[in-house]
Amino acid sequence: MNLKQLAQELGLSQTTVSRALNGYPEVAEATRLRVVEAARRLHYRPNTRARSLATGRTMAIGHVIPLSTKHEMLNPIFADFVAGAGETYHRAGYDMILSIVSDGDEERAYRELASTRMVDGVIVHAPKTDEPRIPLLAEIGLPFVVHGRSSKATAPYSWLDVNNRRSFQRAAGFLADLGHRRIALVNGIETMDFAARRREGFLRGLADSGLAPDPALMTSDEMTEGYGYRAARRMLALPDPPTAFVVASIITAFGVRRAVEGAGLRLGRDVSIITHDDDLSYLRNGEDIPIFTALRSSVREAGRRAAEILLETIDNPGHAPITELLEAEFLIGESTGPAPGPTPALVAQKQMADR
Incomplete structure (x- = not known):
């Protein structure tokens, strides 16, 4: 079917049909919807070569x-x-x-x-x-x-x-409000503008909560699952490990979760994670209840x-x-909770250090 035939089917001029299909504002919305529906139903596709010539x-x-x-x-x-x-x-x-x-x-x-x-x-x-x-x-x-x-x-x-800066500022502030004081950033490559803005937002969120950043708890690299795993495993092995992570990608967050669980820790109880979620078609952040607390943007x-x-x-x-x-939309999932209290081992270690 060509444009002329579609116009005849609808009882409209070819100009009106063309303008409706191309979203011109002077075409009434009811007319536009009627034309679009007819084009779909009748399997009309514009003649790209003719349109290019015109x-x-x-x-x-x-x-x-x-x-x-x-x-x-x-x-x-x-x-x-x-x-x-x-x-x-x-x-x-x-x-x-x-x-x-x-x-x-x-x-x-x-x-x-x-x-x-x-x-x-x-x-x-x-x-x-x-x-x-x-x-x-x-x-x-x-x-x-x-x-x-x-x-x-x-x-x-x-x-x-x-708004990457605002999103990561909110994430850091949210974790600080839950009592976390050792908050890590697992970021993308920071020569990329989005990652640079996320770092700025993260630092601003810490400052708003009276927290000083620790360079040992901030890292940047290509956002893969393996990178998230390696970065989190290294940080969790520190003498004073993080109790929370802000992560730049849900793909990377799965690696962070693997490191947390591999260390025998419980997600949302011992360690919290907030991630950016691009709401991917094939990689959903859970079903009814999100796996990760996330800043979602499709x-x-x-x-x-x-x-x-x-x-x-x-x-x-x-x-x-x-x-x-x-x-970004802020979603509360299963990966965040209040900062954990000190374990008996840590309490004993501190008491020995204070003697």
């Missing part, structure tokens, strides 16, 4: 992915983000192009996408605190949206981010919204940059 666009969006062993987003979180973005592209009749490049070829890849007009825009993933892709894309004139932010960027640009929904912002940017090239800051 608009001068490629009707494709690019994602450039570097093959780095330390790249934070080359993990299942990226797959959920792309799935969400793909839903938006599909509704708007856009294709998605994934370009896998070596780390040193990123700039060349972006310049090639722009010069050959292979895509109408790109989404930038995993920005660093000083992100070189932002001025590069502004220079070559390729529309873009950043998933995250770059603290040192000076020129305005479009972005969608979670990465799939972020993909949908970032794609919408990019398409708005492409449709309105002279419009001011669009920025959106999302707040």
